[in-house]
Amino acid sequence: MPKRDREATRARLLEAARLRFAREGYDATSVRDIAGDAGVDATLIFRYFGSKKRLFDEVTADLPAGLPDGPEEELVARMLRAVVFHDWTRYGGEHPLVAMLRSSAHDDARQRIRREVCDTYVDALRDLAEGGDRELRAELLSAWLVGIGILRSVVATPALAGASADDLAPHVEAVASALLGRPMRGAPGSEG
Secondary structure (H helix, E strand, O other), X not given: OOHHHHHHHHHHHHHHHXXXXXXXXXXXXXXXXXXXXXXXXXXXXXXXXXXXXXXHHHHHXXXXXXXXXXXXXXXXXXXXXXXXXXXXXXXXXXXXXXXXXXXXXXXXXXXXXXXXXXXXXXXHHHHHOOOOOHHHXXXXXXHHHHHHHHHXXXXXXXXXXXXXXHHHHHHHHHHHXXXXXXXXXXXXXXXX
């Protein structure tokens, strides 16, 4: 098989796996499902990736890292836009973290979720918080943001699924300011 065909087949397998894992999680996704979605034989997954686990690792390795830059008082609003309102079409319309949440029965996935959430979001929020119980308040705010994302994309509750980032801005501002103990903005560039 020419190199170009191998690269195209590998890319189709990654795309199919990304969507399957995002929609169904690790356990509910079979190698045959992924191969069928890509229009190839399942043996190619083992040839290109070695195993289903290594394919999952590669698919979730391209999770967005870091936080969007900008003023500290806009961090929560930027996080919300990046996690909840970003175009995640490549992942079935949901943040890639949702694929890992659906796969959290596996220790590797659970550890990656912990690293992604704690080392990125919780740490940044804790560093912004003022006063006592900074870690707890940062985790509470993180849980709220993750919950918004899950209710909006996975559960598709009517009010959240239909809300824009601007609709949420006053609520984000109030909750973030209260939990962090300092003035926060509900939308990037908004007056607060």
